[in-house]
Amino acid sequence: RSDVKMYFVKNNPKDCLCERHRIKIPTLGWVRLKEKGYIPASKDGYVIQSGAVSMKAGRYYVSVLVDIPAPEADGNFTDGIGIDLGLKDFAVVSNGTVYRNINKTARIRKLEKQLRRAQRKLSRKYENLKKGESTQRANICKQKLKVQKLHHRIENIRTDHINKVISEIVKTKPSHITIEDLNVSGMMKNRHLSKAAASQKFYEFRTKLKTKCAEYGIELRVADRWYPSSKTCHCCGCIKKDLKLSDRIYRCACGYIEDRDLNAALNLRDAETYEVA
DSSP states (O other): OOSSOEEEEOOSTTSSOBOSSEEEETTTEEEEOSSOSSSOOGGGTOOEEEEEEEEETTEEEEEEEEOOOOOOOOOOOBOOEEEEEOSSSSEEETTSOEEOOGGGSHHHHHHHHHHHHHHHHHHHHHHHHHTTOOOOHHHHHHHHHHHHHHHHHHHHHHHHHHHHHHHHHHTTOBSEEEEEOOOHHHHHHOTTTHHHHHHHTHHHHHHHHHHHHHHHTOEEEEEOTTOOTTTBOTTTOOBOTTOOTTOOEEEOTTSOEEEHHHHHHHHHHTOSSOEEO
C-alpha cells in the first residue's frame, strides 16, 4: 500500500506464469486480472522475465516484461507525411487528416469541472483542520482519493487519444514522418498557453511515435524548431514574415490560399533540412 513499486523477477520455471484471466506473482501467488488479454499467455510460448506491481488512485496495476518478436516490415510504403502539432487541433497531417483536440470535448470539460469542485472541497477540509474545527482525517483521505481518481481518468482519456492517433498514422505505412521540434518549455512560460500546452502532452506523443516508427521501420524526421513551416508558402516558397497567430488562413501573393496548419504540414513533409530521430 505504499507509493513504491513492488518488483519481481523470474527465478524458477514455475514463477511468473500468466493465463487469460490471472497471473502468478512470486510470494503473492495467483492473482485475478480485471483486464483480460493484454498480457501474452504462457501456454503460447511467451516467457515473463520480470514485472512490477503498483497502486495508483486506489487501483492496483501489474506491468511485465515479455520477449515478443518484432513485426516484419513488408516494405510496401506510401509517400511520406508531415505532422503539424498545435493547440487548436491536436494534429494536422499533410494528407488532409485532422485530429481534434480531445481537451475541447464535452467529456473532458465535464471531468475538469468535477475536478475543480473536488479540489475546492478538499482544500476546505484542510483549512478547517488548520483552524481546529471538527474535520476527520478519514474524510480527508476519502476526498483525496476522489481527486486522484478524476486526475487519473482525465490522464487515461488523453493518453488513449494519443495512442489511437499514432496507431492510425503508422498504419498508413508512410515512407517517412516529419514533425517539428517544438519549444514546449517556452510554451510553458506563457501563462496564457501553459495549461493548454501541458494538456496536449506533446513530448509523450513524440516519444511514442518514435518507438512506433522504429517498430515498423519508418523513418522519423525532426525539423528544426526555427524552420518556418507556418510562414512559408507551399506553392512558391515565399516566406510571410508578418504572419500572426490569429491568421488561420494562409494567403500568399501568388494566389495560394490554404489552411495555416495544413500548409505547415505540407512544408514539413517536403522539408530538406532535418534530423533523423
